Amino acid sequence: MSDSFADQTADQNAAPSGTGCVECLESAGWWFHLRRCTACGHIGCCDSSPMQHATAHSAETGHPIVRSFEPGENWFWNYQTAEFATGPVLSPPDHRPVDQPAPGPAGRVPDDWEARLHP
Template sequence: MGEPGRWQVAPDAGRPDGRACAHLDHLENGTAAAAAPSAGCSACLPRGLPWVRLRQCVTCGYVGCCDSSRGRHSYAHHVESGHPVAVSLAPDEDWAWCFHDEVFLVRAGRNPADPPPAGGTR
């Protein structure tokens, strides 16, 4: 098992192996680890729109909906802000995505298919 708080690039079907992420320090020092639970997507809530899954920016804490949601607000936040990494807020997911490097990230030593640790730490 890797060190708690350490992240690594994980295999992602359809993308070449050997890719790197230049933004791992954002995850290890970001705001998401101490974030409070969210009521929903920051952009969908005022409009009354539904979302599928939530993602949180590790730079500023913005909560937006995933790419499977109609609004794709997490990605839109990345485009507008330049903030590179978001973590999944789904209770059954423990991973992150680097929009800039287009890589799937998991905690070091964890299999992305494993359930999150008890307590849902992020």
């Protein structure tokens, strides 16, 4: 394991909070892609999503690093520096269920979802 900032702030044993954005699921919202907080496992929606819950979680908690929670992606992002980061192996699962669509969740995504994304 490297001695990066992400490694220092990550809890490798923190399980993901679920399979979708916590706040979107609670509010009947929807997301484009998902991000996982490395400090606590919170799953939030990405900055392209309408509500940007992963960034909001970072701002509210001071947890600076997220990892993509999308299948096939293993990158980390540091909100404090606005740069990609390196990080440790986190407890599974590494991504949302592969049968869960993106955007998601199924049944909540509006037909004009692309027009509702943040640039």
